[in-house]
Amino acid sequence: MRGFIIFLIAIVVVGYASSKAATAFRTKNDFVEHLQTMFDTADNTSVNSLKNDLLQEAKRAGVEVDPANVQVNYVDTDDRTVGQKFVGEKFAQYKNKRLSVALPYTVRVMGFAWRHEYLNTKIVQIQVRRADPGGQLQELLQ
Secondary structure, eight states: OHHHHHHHHHHHHHHHHHHHHHHHHHHHHHHHHHHHHHHHHOOTTTHHHHHHHHHHHHHHHTOBOOGGGOEEEEEEEOOOOHHHHHHOTTTEEEEEEEEEEEEEEEEEETTEEEEEEEEEEEEEEEEEEEOOOOHHHHHHHO
């Protein structure tokens, strides 16, 4: 009988720990999914508020984030998207910026801390100008 009681207590403890771990895992995944959505919809008009939005989302999700460690960079770049490379510089001139986010965060479970970091980067097209047609293109158009 004593062995059975110990077995039941062990099952309850393992079940409780598993439940808490699953909750933390779900919180982490939901948080990253929301971050990805916010990152994908960010453009040149919303970059200034992106850091504040990320911090608010962390607070809502119950994830610990140090605001001093959050980095949102929006800088000029000569990198091109796949579509821009395909079209090439002969037809259009592009002005791009690189948006990058580094957000270290901590998910706590039963006193243990799981440290993770959300890192992402993308190229945002700012301006496109039609390139001046060269001599060959002018000949084709006439």
